[in-house]
Structure formats: structure tokens, C-alpha cells
Amino acid sequence: MEILIAIIAGVLLAVVFVVISAPLRAARDVEDGDVGASTESEQALQAAATGRGYERAELEAARETKYREIRDAELDLRTGKLSREDYDAIDSGLRAEALELLDRLEALEPLEQKPSGESLTPGKANPELEA
Amino acid sequence: MRLVVALSAAVLLASALIYTSFSAASPALSPTQLLRQAQPGRSYQVTGTVVHGSVRHEGNGLDFSVTDRAGGGTAIPIAYTGTVPDPFREGREVIVTVQKQGGRYVGERDSLITKCPSKYKTAPAGEKQNY
Amino acid sequence: MADLGRICLPLALLVCVYGIGASIYGARTGRIEFSDSGRRSVYALAIVLTVAFGVLELAFLRNDFAFNTVADTSSRTTPTFYRAAAVWSSQEGSLLLWAWLLSLWSSLALFLVRRRMRDVAAYATAILLGFGAFFISLMIFYASPFSTTSPAPAEGVGLDPLLRFPTMMIHPPMLYSGYTLCTIPLAFGMGALLARRVDADWIKAIRRFAFAAWLFLGIGILLGARWSYSELGWGGYWGWDAVENASLMPWLTGTAFLHSLMIQEKRGMLKVWNVSLVLATGTLAIMGTFLVRSGILNSIHAFGGATLGVPFVALIGVLIAGSIYLVVSRRDMLRSQHRLDSLLSREAIFLGNNIVLVALCFVIFWGTYFPLISEAFTGTEASVGPPWFDRYTVPLALLLVLLSGIGPVIAWRRATLANARRNFAVPLLSALATLIVLLAAGVAHKAFAIAMFCCAAFVLGSISQEFFRGTRARRAMAGEALPVALVALVRRNRRRYGGYVVHLGIAVLFVGVAASSSFQHAVEQRLPVGGSTHVGKYTVRYVRPTATITPKNDAVHTGSTLNIGAVLDVSKGGRHVATLSPSEGFYDSGEPAQGTVGHLIGGQAVSHISMSAGVTRDVWTAIAPDISTPALQRIVSIGNRTLPADEGVVALGVLAREYLKHPPAAQFHFIVSPLVMWIWIGGLIVLGGGLIAIWPAPSAVRRRVAMRSRARTARGLARA
Numbered sequence: 001m002e003i004l005i006a007i008i009a010g011v012l013l014a015v016v017f018v019v020i021s022a023p024l025r026a027a028r029d030v031e032d033g034d035v036g037a038s039t040e041s042e043q044a045l046q047a048a049a050t051g052r053g054y055e056r057a058e059l060e061a062a063r064e065t066k067y068r069e070i071r072d073a074e075l076d077l078r079t080g081k082l083s084r085e086d087y088d089a090i091d092s093g094l095r096a097e098a099l100e101l102l103d104r105l106e107a108l109e110p111l112e113q114k115p116s117g118e119s120l121t122p123g124k125a126n127p128e129l130e131a
Numbered sequence: 132m133r134l135v136v137a138l139s140a141a142v143l144l145a146s147a148l149i150y151t152s153f154s155a156a157s158p159a160l161s162p163t164q165l166l167r168q169a170q171p172g173r174s175y176q177v178t179g180t181v182v183h184g185s186v187r188h189e190g191n192g193l194d195f196s197v198t199d200r201a202g203g204g205t206a207i208p209i210a211y212t213g214t215v216p217d218p219f220r221e222g223r224e225v226i227v228t229v230q231k232q233g234g235r236y237v238g239e240r241d242s243l244i245t246k247c248p249s250k251y252k253t254a255p256a257g258e259k260q261n262y
Numbered sequence: 263m264a265d266l267g268r269i270c271l272p273l274a275l276l277v278c279v280y281g282i283g284a285s286i287y288g289a290r291t292g293r294i295e296f297s298d299s300g301r302r303s304v305y306a307l308a309i310v311l312t313v314a315f316g317v318l319e320l321a322f323l324r325n326d327f328a329f330n331t332v333a334d335t336s337s338r339t340t341p342t343f344y345r346a347a348a349v350w351s352s353q354e355g356s357l358l359l360w361a362w363l364l365s366l367w368s369s370l371a372l373f374l375v376r377r378r379m380r381d382v383a384a385y386a387t388a389i390l391l392g393f394g395a396f397f398i399s400l401m402i403f404y405a406s407p408f409s410t411t412s413p414a415p416a417e418g419v420g421l422d423p424l425l426r427f428p429t430m431m432i433h434p435p436m437l438y439s440g441y442t443l444c445t446i447p448l449a450f451g452m453g454a455l456l457a458r459r460v461d462a463d464w465i466k467a468i469r470r471f472a473f474a475a476w477l478f479l480g481i482g483i484l485l486g487a488r489w490s491y492s493e494l495g496w497g498g499y500w501g502w503d504a505v506e507n508a509s510l511m512p513w514l515t516g517t518a519f520l521h522s523l524m525i526q527e528k529r530g531m532l533k534v535w536n537v538s539l540v541l542a543t544g545t546l547a548i549m550g551t552f553l554v555r556s557g558i559l560n561s562i563h564a565f566g567g568a569t570l571g572v573p574f575v576a577l578i579g580v581l582i583a584g585s586i587y588l589v590v591s592r593r594d595m596l597r598s599q600h601r602l603d604s605l606l607s608r609e610a611i612f613l614g615n616n617i618v619l620v621a622l623c624f625v626i627f628w629g630t631y632f633p634l635i636s637e638a639f640t641g642t643e644a645s646v647g648p649p650w651f652d653r654y655t656v657p658l659a660l661l662l663v664l665l666s667g668i669g670p671v672i673a674w675r676r677a678t679l680a681n682a683r684r685n686f687a688v689p690l691l692s693a694l695a696t697l698i699v700l701l702a703a704g705v706a707h708k709a710f711a712i713a714m715f716c717c718a719a720f721v722l723g724s725i726s727q728e729f730f731r732g733t734r735a736r737r738a739m740a741g742e743a744l745p746v747a748l749v750a751l752v753r754r755n756r757r758r759y760g761g762y763v764v765h766l767g768i769a770v771l772f773v774g775v776a777a778s779s780s781f782q783h784a785v786e787q788r789l790p791v792g793g794s795t796h797v798g799k800y801t802v803r804y805v806r807p808t809a810t811i812t813p814k815n816d817a818v819h820t821g822s823t824l825n826i827g828a829v830l831d832v833s834k835g836g837r838h839v840a841t842l843s844p845s846e847g848f849y850d851s852g853e854p855a856q857g858t859v860g861h862l863i864g865g866q867a868v869s870h871i872s873m874s875a876g877v878t879r880d881v882w883t884a885i886a887p888d889i890s891t892p893a894l895q896r897i898v899s900i901g902n903r904t905l906p907a908d909e910g911v912v913a914l915g916v917l918a919r920e921y922l923k924h925p926p927a928a929q930f931h932f933i934v935s936p937l938v939m940w941i942w943i944g945g946l947i948v949l950g951g952g953l954i955a956i957w958p959a960p961s962a963v964r965r966r967v968a969m970r971s972r973a974r975t976a977r978g979l980a981r982a
Contacts, residue, residue: 008313009266012270012313015309019302020299020303022299058462072674073673081671081678081682082673082678082681083678083680090675141621152632153636153644156645159642188888215929217866218866
């Protein structure tokens with residue numbers, strides 16, 4: 001019984017150590033010049049951790065919120081809560097704010113491909129999407 | 132301006148609350164304290180232990196006596212009607228709201244609470260916890 | 263086996279301490295490997311605590327009475343199902359459950375945000391591990407689940423029969439999940455303040471966590487109410503007991519937070535308010551945990567001893583002081599960016615909702631902690647009862663329901679007054695119609711119940727109108743069939759329509775509460791066999807007594823030794839409605855001093871109620887049989903004198919037969935409550951609506967919507 005407990009405890013300790021130290025060991029490997037598949041992911045990690053990565057996440061979240069607001073306003077119009085005039089005023093205001101967000105987003109991205117696969121070419125409205 | 136109005140309303144509500152809580156509250160007393168301080172017509176919360184052999188069913192009600200939790204002291208007879216909780220039995224700690232009427236103490240309807248026997252023991256092994 | 267557990271706890275504490283250090287170091291120096299290591303410490307903590315919990319659970323299942331906890335709360339006669347649940351019926355076990363759930367939920371939350379908000383997440387990790395360290399330290403130094411006695415006792419005390427109900431398995435883990443989940447938004451809130459980053463990305467993440475906390479806490483509260491009502495011999499679902507209130511308070515602030523977060527999202531306002539709410543929710547959750555553990559307030563659930571009180575007060579003090587410091591020192595970054603456009607806007611209604619919810623929370627807080635407050639000010643400990651609570655919570659609840667009916671009718675940002683006035687027509691008509699019907703039915707004296715019914719009708723009217731108009735608009739746009747349009751409408755606007763469903767559920771729930779409290783008929787009566795009594799419109803007749811003996815290791819029942827009850831016939835207007843059989847279970851006390859037979863029935867007696875639940879009403883019955891008659895007591899004393907130690911069961915058989923032959927009059931409690939079922943149904947609707955609201959749209963849909971909007975955004979402006 002005691003041996004069993006000792007073995008389990010030993011395994012537990014080992015697992016804990018491996019789990020916790022993995023990032024530290026990976027970082028050390030990179031520093032030691034261990035180039036390989038880890039380099040790119042390491043770069044991506046660094047990029048995401050920079051202020052630019054934060055700003056992008058922030059702008060993207062704000063953009064999503066702004067789109068949602070535009071759709072909400074339209075739904076408010078269709079369900080009779082807003083008059084035409086009020087809706088037009090609110091809608092153009094929201095769209096202006098949204099475009100401003102999009103401009104700032106585009107100013108951020110150089111040549112990176114966004115992970116979601118979306119690449120917004122500035123200034124061009126895609127004709128296929130006219131709906 | 133709006134903030135001032137809102138805050139004043141909040142303060143008013145809070146004062147009403149605080150005032151009524153002090154006047155509507157029933158002080159918690161032990162049986163010994165109750166004997167000394169009880170005034171007829173006011174409600175008091177008695178916390179005590181049910182005396183062995185004192186429990187009697189009277190019609191639709193229950194008669195029992197309580198003494199101080201710490202032991203000793205005079206036993207106070209209480210005439211109670213209403214729900215009797217499951218854990219209720221002789222030797223258990225109870226809380227009941229009573230009013231002094233004449234020489235008797237009448238329990239308020241459905242105000243009897245019996246403390247669940249303490250399942251949580253934090254005393255080290257070997258020390259008996261009072262249930 | 264206990265040794266393994268004893269190793270796990272200090273190991274867990276070490277992991278916590280390391281994780282706190284690594285996370286803070288990683289956050290301050292920007293070295294990701296340390297932040298990641300800190301996050302992984304949480305995963306490691308979850309692994310270690312799972313092992314520890316497994317050890318304890320195994321000990322219970324194996325009846326290893328060397329463990330003090332097992333010996334105190336379980337026994338060989340406790341059915342397996344309840345042995346497994348007994349783990350968290352003790353102080354030590356529940357601390358372990360809390361810590362374990364904290365580690366699991368924290369791991370999940372941190373895993374979900376592992377690529378974003380790194381500095382915020384790092385500080386949050388440190389705070390969560392701090393909580394973990396606190397609870398683990400409590401276990402190591404105050405109440406260890408792994409303390410043992412040698413030699414091990416042969417038999418345990420057994421699980422308190424009051425807890426031997428199926429809901430016992432679910433209610434504590436669910437409630438503790440709710441409490442632990444409340445600490446995650448708190449950690450991220452503090453983390454955001456520490457990292458000076460309160461922004462849209464943070465809102466997105468914290469909303470999910472706050473919602474999960476809200477969901478689990480809500481389920482836990484509902485389960486507790488249901489347990490109290492359908493399984494305890496009391497017949498009520500809410501008693502304003504200190505522990506009930508303690509779980510409701512963080513739920514109220516959590517609900518307020520979910521609403522006001524939307525205002526911050528749209529208008530950049532209320533940042534200080536939101537951060538305060540999220541910190542308050544977490545602190546109230548810890549205070550709730552403290553209330554249950556420390557027995558500092560007189561309560562039905564008075565568990566625990568005073569020894570744990572001091573560390574908890576210290577923790578709560580640190581939380582409050584820390585929160586205040588953080589908010590005050592970061593107040594410049596929490597400044598509002600905009601103001602409310604108009605008072606006639608949904609944002610303003612949300613603000614109103616927040617005020618009512620916080621007012622409710624304050625009332626409940628005041629009433630719950632009043633014994634301590636009055637002791638501080640007047641020297642005597644005084645408490646307020648349910649009437650005081652009702653007096654203030656009922657009007658606030660009415661206001662809350664009313665607001666939830668007004669909200670759907672008003673647009674975001676700035677509603678058109680003329681439209682709003684028109685849109686109120688249908689809801690007002692519903693409320694008016696309800697009022698007329700109720701007055702005609704002659705129930706004018708129950709003012710609050712009528713008010714609540716009318717408010718609920720208002721809500722129902724306004725929400726139905728919303729669904730109707732939305733579906734009609736969708737059909738006009740896309741030409742779909744009615745059911746398809748409805749589904750598509752909800753799918754494309756989950757937050758809005760999910761929210762509507764939640765409010766509908768709340769209205770239904772309050773209808774149930776109002777009806778079952780104002781129109782309840784309750785009777786307590788002593789009845790002989792054949793006797794009957796009237797409860798409201800129902801007649802209940804005591805048909806015959808029942809008595810069963812359950813063998814020692816009967817796992818089907820709850821382990822009771824003797825079960826005495828009655829068969830009741832319930833009829834209404836001469837027509838048979840139901841046959842109910844409430845009973846009282848007697849349990850082994852395990853104390854030989856009570857006698858060979860005496861100890862078999864000397865333990866905690868538990869009422870097993872019998873209920874006929876219906877859509878319009880519940881008929882609830884309970885019995886407290888009298889086994890103290892001279893004839894029955896004589897059997898017990900003869901059995902004590904003459905029977906050998908392990909053959910006391912024989913006397914129980916004689917006792918049972920004697921009871922059946924000459925049954926004494928028994929004390930009955932009957933309650934007929936209308937519309938109770940709608941409380942549970944309303945609760946389910948709330949949960950369903952919440953899930954709809956939070957369900958994320960598939961990313962493909964999001965991408966399409968985003969791209970299309972980009973084009974249309976540009977076009978829209980060009981048009982203007």
C-alpha cells in the first residue's frame with residue numbers, strides 16, 4: 001500500500017513539474033538556438049503579446065459591437081420602435097463610427113494574414129457582396 | 132442634478148429601511164435573560180435547549196420548556212402552535228419567537244427553528260463536539 | 263491512502279504559491295513563458311486537487327473509517343448513493359469541494375482566454391490561485407479532510423438523514439460552482455484594473471464568465487428552493503434564511519452586471535459602476551461561503567464552528583480594501599466616454615433595472631446581517647423576520663418585473679416618443695384585462711398578488727408583441743414561413759430574444775410566487791384514522807396507517823430502520839383527486855446507551871412528504887406520527903431489556919404491527935398552494951433564455967455578416 005502511494009505521489013509530482021515548466025523549457029530551447037517549428041509559433045506568440053496585438057483585439061471587439069449596434073438599430077426600426085427620421089440619424093452616426101474603427105484596423109495590419117482568413121482590402125467594396 | 136435626486140432618494144429609502152429594521156426586530160435572548168427582561172406584548176427570540184421530558188402535544192400545539200444553551204438556569208415553558216421542524220426533539224437547540232402573555236410565554240406561529248445538529252466539526256480528533 | 267491526500271494538500275499549496283509568483287513576474291516583465299507557466303499552474307492545481315478529491319471520495323465509498331471525516335458523516339448503513347454525496351456534507355469535505363471546483367473552473371476560463379489579454383489574464387491567474395491558496399491553507403491548518411484516527415472505528419456516525427435526498431447530490435456542487443465561478447469575473451476585474459486595461463476585449467471575456475456564474479448560481483438557488491419545498495417537512499421554498507439570502511445576493515449583483523455591461527459596451531459609460539459590481543459579486547460570493555461555514559448568524563443551516571470565522575473575515579477585509587484601492591487609484595482610466603443620449607432609451611431602462619437590483623441586494627444584505635449590525639450598535643443581537651423582508655422586497659420585485667416589460671418596447675440609444683406611446687398599447691391592455699378579470703373573480707383584497715399578476719401580464723404582452731413584430735419583419739424581408747422566420751429571427755438576434763425569454767421566465771416565476779404565497783391554504787390538524795379535514799376546496803381523509811421496517815442495508819430507501827406513515831385520500835367536491843402517503847422515517851442513532859431497540863429509532867427522524875403536483879396547484883402533505891404512546895413505549899422498553907444487542911429489529915416488527923392495529927391519532931400538516939409548478943417552469947424558462955442569449959453564433963456566419971456589413975457600411979455612408 002505504501003509503495004503504491006509513493007508511486008502515485010511520484011507520478012503526480014512529475015506531472016505537475018512537466019506541466020508547469022513546459023513553457024519555461026520551451027523558452028530556454030528557443031534561446032539556445034533550437035530553430036525549428038517552434039520559431040514561427042514563438043514569433044506569433046510574441047506578436048500577439050505586443051501592444052499591437054492588444055490593440056487589434058481591442059479594435060476587433062469594438063468593431064463587432066458596432067456592427068451589432070447597427071443591426072440592432074435596424075431591427076428597432078422594423079419592429080416599430082423608431083421612426084424613419086430617428087433611425088436615419090442613428091444609423092448614419094453608427095456607420096461613421098464603424099468606418100472609423102475599420103480605418104484604424106487597416107492602419108494596423110501590415111502584411112500579416114489574419115487567422116480568421118478575412119482580409120479586408122481597404123476602400124474597395126466587394127461587388128459580390130452587394131445585397 | 133439627476134445624481135443629487137437619485138442619491139437623496141436612495142438615502143431616504145435606506146433611512147426608512149434602517150429605522151424599521153430596528154423597530155421590527157426581535158432581540159435574541161437566552162431564557163435567563165428573557166425571565167429578567169421580557170415585557171408583555173413585545174416579541175423576543177429565545178435561544179435555548181429543549182428540556183428532556185418537557186415535550187407534550189396539546190391539541191394542535193406543542194408545549195415544551197427551554198433552558199439556557201450553556202446549561203443551568205430556570206426552564207421556561209412555551210406554548211407553541213405551528214410547524215414543528217424535523218430536527219426538533221429534546222436536548223436540541225431551538226430558536227423560537229415568543230411573546231409574554233400574562234404568566235405564560237406564547238410562541239409565535241411557525242417561528243420555531245431547530246438547529247441542525249452540527250455536521251461540521253473543526254475540533255481535532257479526540258475532542259467531543261456538542262451536537 | 264490518507265497519506266496520499268496529505269501529500270496532495272501541501273503540494274497544491276506550493277503550486278499555488280509558485281503560480282502566483284510566476285504570473286505576477288510574467289505580467290510585470292512581459293516574459294510570456296512565466297505567464298504561461300503561471301496559467302499552467304492552475305491546470306496542475308486542478309490535477310492535484312482531483313487526485314485529493316478522488317482519494318476522499320474513494321474513502322467514503324470504501325467505508326474507510328480511519329478517515330475522521332468518513333467516520334463522522336457516513337456509515338455502513340448509509341446507502342452508497344448518499345455515501346458518495348456525504349463527501350461534501352462536512353466542513354473539511356466542502357472546503358475541498360470548493361477548492362477543487364475553483365481549480366476546475368479557473369482552468370477552463372484561463373484555457374479559453376489563453377491567447378488573449380495576457381497581462382490581464384496573468385493577474386487574474388494570480389488572484390484565483392490566491393483564493394486557492396486560502397482554501398487549501400484552511401484545510402491544512404484548520405480542517406483537514408485527511409486527518410485519521412488509529413485504530414479506525416468499526417462503524418461511522420452516518421450521514422444525517424435530513425440530507426438523504428437526491429437533490430443533496432446536486433445542490434451543493436451546483437451552488438459551489440456558482441460561488442467559485444463568481445470569483446473568476448472578480449479576478450478578471452481586478453486583473454484588468456491592475457493591468458490598466460478595461461476595454462472591449464475584456465468585456466467580451468468577462469461577460470461569458472459572469473454569465474456562467476449567473477447560470478450556475480441561479481440553478482443552485484432554484485435547486486435549494488425546490489429541495490426545501492419538495493423534500494423537507496416544512497412546505498415552503500424560501501424562508502429568508504441567512505444562507506438562502508447569502509446565495510441570492512451575488513446573483514442579484516451578477517444580474518445587474520450583465521445588464522449594465524451592455525451599457526458600457528455601447529456607450530463607454532458606467533465603467534466604475536461595472537467594475538464595482540463585478541468586485542462586489544465576487545466578494546458577496548466569498549461572504550456567502552463564509553456565512554455557511556462559520557455559523558456566525560443564527561440560521562437553519564448553522565454549520566461550522568467559530569474557528570473559521572477569523573480567516574474569512576480577514577479575506578473579506580482584504581477583498582474590500584483591495585477593491586476600493588484599485589477602483590480609486592485607477593479612476594482616470596474609468597472615466598465615462600459618453601453620456602446617455604436620452605432618458606427614453608433602453609440604456610436608461612437598464613440603468614433603472616440596475617438600481618432596483620442593487621436596492622434589492624442592499625435590503626437583503628441589511629436584513630441578513632442585521633443581528634451583527636444591531637449588536638454593534640445596541641449591544642443586543644436582534645433579528646428581523648420574513649415579514650420585514652417581504653415588506654421591502656415585494657415592491658422592488660414588482661418594479662423589476664414592470665421594468666422588464668417596459669424595456670423591450672423601447673429602442674436603444676434614443677426611442678421615438680410617438681412610437682413608444684403606441685407600442686405600449688398592447689401590454690397595457692393585457693395588464694388592464696388581467697386586472698378586470700381578477701377583480702371580477704373577487705380577489706381584490708390580495709393587492710400585491712394582483713399587482714404582480716398585472717405586471718406579469720404587461721410583460722407577457724410586451725414580449726409577445728416583440729416576437730410577433732420581429733417575425734413579421736423577418737418574413738417581409740426574407741419571405742420565410744412563420745416557424746422558419748421565428749427560428750431565424752432568434753438565431754440572428756440571440757442576445758435580444760434570449761433576453762426576452764429570460765424576462766418572460768422571470769414574470770412566470772413571480773406569478774407562481776405570488777399565487778402560492780397569497781392564495782395558499784394551510785392546515786395543521788391532529789387526525790384519528792378515518793378523520794378528515796378541509797384544506798381550501800379540498801378534503802383530506804386519513805384512510806389508514808402504514809408501517810414498514812427496512813432492513814439495515816436497504817439502499818432503495820434512505821437507510822431508515824422504521825417508517826411510519828399514513829394513506830390519505832384527497833378529494834375535491836366529492837371527486838377523488840389523489841392518494842398520498844406521507845411518512846416519517848426513523849433512523850439508527852448509533853448510540854447503544856439508548857438501548858438495543860431504542861437506538862434503532864433514536865436517531866434523527868425525517869419527514870418524507872407526499873405531494874400531488876399539478877399545473878394549477880400542489881397538494882402537499884406531511885405527517886408527524888406519535889410513537890410515544892404507552893403501548894408502543896412499552897414494546898421498546900421490553901425490547902431494550904430482553905433482546906440481545908443485534909436483534910433489536912425484532913422489536914421493531916412488533917412495534918410496527920402494534921401501530922397498525924391500534925394507531926393513535928397523528929399530527930398532520932396539509933398545504934394547498936396554487937401555481938407552485940410555475941415557479942420551476944419559470945426558472946427553466948429563465949435558464950433556457952439565458953443559454954439562447956449567450957450561445958455564440960458560428961464563426962462562419964460571423965465572418966459573412968462582418969464582410970457584408972463592411973460593404974454596406976461604406977455604401978450607407980455614401981448614400982448619406
